[in-house]
Amino acid sequence: MDYIKEAFGRMNLRQLRSFLLYGTDDFAEGTQPYRDTLKKECDPIYRRLESIYPDGPERDEATADLSQALTEYEYVYMELGMKAGARLLYHLLIVNDQ
Numbered sequence: 001m002d003y004i005k006e007a008f009g010r011m012n013l014r015q016l017r018s019f020l021l022y023g024t025d026d027f028a029e030g031t032q033p034y035r036d037t038l039k040k041e042c043d044p045i046y047r048r049l050e051s052i053y054p055d056g057p058e059r060d061e062a063t064a065d066l067s068q069a070l071t072e073y074e075y076v077y078m079e080l081g082m083k084a085g086a087r088l089l090y091h092l093l094i095v096n097d098q
Helices: 003-010 013-022 034-052 056-093
Strands: none
Touching: 034 056
């Protein structure tokens, strides 16, 4: 067996993400485009909001609150991802070459 080729074959963004965030493998089956994944995972909460708030203005306010919270998560995790990427590059290019 060529363990180096096997190691590179296992390296993908989903597994790296799971390892960095949770220290575990990502056991999810298959991959979908980001757009499809986001739609699939967001639809249930928006359906729930529609059932809880049938009135338009209240639903709009709840949806805006949810969107604001998710936007903040997005900002924080984007920054964490950028910092993790920079740190990985630093170690790969500078620390490991000394």
